[in-house]
Amino acid sequence: MKNDEIIVEVSARHVHLTREDLDTLYGKGYELTFKKALTQPGQFASEERVRVIGPKGEFPAMSILGPVRPYTQVELSLGDARSIGVKAPIRESGDLEGSGGCKIVGPCGEIEIAQGVIVARRHIHATPEDAERMHLTDREIVNVEIPSALERTLVFGDVLVRISETAGLAMHIDTDESNAAGMAPNTIGRIIKQA
Numbered sequence: 001m002k003n004d005e006i007i008v009e010v011s012a013r014h015v016h017l018t019r020e021d022l023d024t025l026y027g028k029g030y031e032l033t034f035k036k037a038l039t040q041p042g043q044f045a046s047e048e049r050v051r052v053i054g055p056k057g058e059f060p061a062m063s064i065l066g067p068v069r070p071y072t073q074v075e076l077s078l079g080d081a082r083s084i085g086v087k088a089p090i091r092e093s094g095d096l097e098g099s100g101g102c103k104i105v106g107p108c109g110e111i112e113i114a115q116g117v118i119v120a121r122r123h124i125h126a127t128p129e130d131a132e133r134m135h136l137t138d139r140e141i142v143n144v145e146i147p148s149a150l151e152r153t154l155v156f157g158d159v160l161v162r163i164s165e166t167a168g169l170a171m172h173i174d175t176d177e178s179n180a181a182g183m184a185p186n187t188i189g190r191i192i193k194q195a
Helices: 019-026 078-084 128-134 175-180
Strands: 005-011 014-016 034-037 044-053 058-066 073-075 100-105 110-120 123-126 141-146 154-163 170-174 188-193
Touching: 005 141, 005 175, 014 044, 019 100, 019 110, 058 078, 078 110, 078 175, 110 170, 123 128, 128 154, 170 175
Parallel strands: 005 170, 014 058, 073 110, 123 154
Antiparallel strands: 005 188, 014 073, 034 044, 044 058, 044 100, 100 110, 123 170, 141 154, 141 188
């Protein structure tokens, strides 16, 4: 790939859980069952599912991503959030203050979270080496052009660059954004630096 190109991945709705909340939902000491690795090193999709319930509806089988985290977080698209009646501000992962709440139900119990429901801000993950090669800096805001075979090519603005030693080089968008661009699997986007 060229230095201005990046793989664009679609992040569908999912849940991250704390150790304590996983214990409540699945039983004390329960370990998530590995299903498949994600591009971010050490992260994986699990076989386990939970019900996520809002005031207007629910998702009966939402995927849990592992490993456990220091915070419980539900990531939806804006369309998802509207469909179940949940307030979900656009935020970076982990920025949960004042975000939406919901009920999460597992086979052994349920929890009610007062905050933790967000729409993930579109972002790029890169290692310091990737960033240097691509002339990107941490926290920089760029645009990314998403080509489409359906004549729906789209330029996404406000894409946050997140640099970490443990990153896997990729851009993450949600299903609403992917659908808006008519995006095909394995799409390569083009980074456009802001003036």
